[in-house]
Amino acid sequence: MNGVLGAILPLAIAVTISPVPIIAAILLLLTRKPLPNGAAYLVGFTLGVGAMLGLLVWVAGSLNLSSGSGPSKGLGAVELVLGLLLLVAAMRRFHRRPMPGTTPSMPKWMDGIANFTPARSLVVGIVIGAANPKNLAVGIAAAAAIASAGLSSGDEVVAIVVYVVIAVLGVAAPLAVMLAVGGKAQAILGNWKTWLAQNNQTVMAVLLLVFAVVLIGKGIAAL
Numbered sequence: 302m303n304g305v306l307g308a309i310l311p312l313a314i315a316v317t318i319s320p321v322p323i324i325a326a327i328l329l330l331l332t333r334k335p336l337p338n339g340a341a342y343l344v345g346f347t348l349g350v351g352a353m354l355g356l357l358v359w360v361a362g363s364l365n366l367s368s369g370s371g372p373s374k375g376l377g378a379v380e381l382v383l384g385l386l387l388l389v390a391a392m393r394r395f396h397r398r399p400m401p402g403t404t405p406s407m408p409k410w411m412d413g414i415a416n417f418t419p420a421r422s423l424v425v426g427i428v429i430g431a432a433n434p435k436n437l438a439v440g441i442a443a444a445a446a447i448a449s450a451g452l453s454s455g456d457e458v459v460a461i462v463v464y465v466v467i468a469v470l471g472v473a474a475p476l477a478v479m480l481a482v483g484g485k486a487q488a489i490l491g492n493w494k495t496w497l498a499q500n501n502q503t504v505m506a507v508l509l510l511v512f513a514v515v516l517i518g519k520g521i522a523a524l
Contacts, residue, residue, distance in 0.1 A: 305460050308446040312439045313467035315512050319436075320501040322346065322429050326475045327494045328414045329422055331487065339476045341419040345426020346472045350440075351465045353431040357444030358457060364448070379445045381520025383438055384513045390435070391509035398502035426472075435509070442516060 329338040417425070430436065447460045475493070479486040497504075 302450075302452065302456055302460070305447055305450045305452065305456075306463060309443045309460060309464050310467060311515070312443045312446075312512070313464045315439050315508055316350065316436055316468035317471035318504070318508065319433075319471065320497040320504055322433070323471045323475065324494055324497050324501075325411065325414070325425070325429065326472045327490045327497075328411060329417060330475055330479050330490060332415050332417060334419065335479065336476075337419040338417055338422040339479065341422040342426040343469065343473055343476055345423040345428075346430040347426075347465060347469045349427040349430020349432070350436065350468050351430075351461065352427075353436065354440050354444060354461050354464060357440050358447050358461060361441075361444045361448035362457075377520045377522070379520075380442060380516045383442050384516030384518075384520055387438060387509045387513035387516065390438075391506045391513055394502045394506035394509060398506065430469075435505070439512070442512075 326339060326342055329335070329342050332338050443464055447457055452460065475486075475490055478489055482489065
C-alpha cells in the first residue's frame with residue numbers, strides 16, 4: 302500500500318498545481334455569487350477527478366496489469382507511452398508560452414464566467430476534473446499503478462480517496478483564502494490570477510517535463 306501511495310502522490314500533485322483550474326476557481330470567487338459558485342466548482346471538480354480515476358482503475362484492473370509479484374511489462378508499456386505523450390505536450394506548452402509584455406490567452410469558456418450560476422459551476426468543475434487531457438493522462442498512470450499492485454477493493458478505494466484529496470487542493474486553495482480573510486481575498490486572488498495566467502504555459506511545460514521523464518524512466522525499467 303505504501304508503495305502505491307508513493308507512486309500516485311506525485312501524480313496527484315501534478316493535478317493540484319495546474320494553473321487553469323485554479324484560475325477558474327479564482328474567477329468564480331470574483332462573481333456576484335462567489336461562495337456558492339466557488340463551492341459548487343470545487344464539488345464538481347472533486348467528483349470529476351474521483352469518478353474519472355475510479356473508472357480508470359476499474360478498466361486497468363480488468364486488463365490484469367499485475368504480474369503477481371509486482372507490476373508487469375504491461376504497466377511499463379503504459380508508463381512509457383504516457384511519458385512520451387507528456388514529453389510532447391511539454392514541448393508544445395513551452396513553445397506556446399507568451400512572450401514578455403504580451404497578454405496570455407485563456408480558454409474561450411472563461412469569457413462568460415462572470416455570469417455563471419452554481420449549477421453551471423458544478424458542471425464545469427466536473428468536466429475540468431474528469432475530461433482535462435492532462436488530468437486524464439496522469440489519471441491513467443495513477444490507475445495503472447493502483448491496479449497493478451494487487452490491492453484489496455478497500456485499499457483501492459483508500460488510494461483513490463488519497464489521490465483525489467491531494468489533487469483538489471489547488472482548486473480548494475482560493476476558496477479557503479476567501480473563507481479565511483473575507484474582503485481582503487479579492488486583492489490576493491487577483492494577484493494569484495495574474496501570475497498564474499502569465500506563467501501558465503511555462504509552469505505546465507516544466508511540470509509535464511518532470512513527470513514525462515519520471516514515467517519514461519519507470520517504463521523503461523519495467524520493460
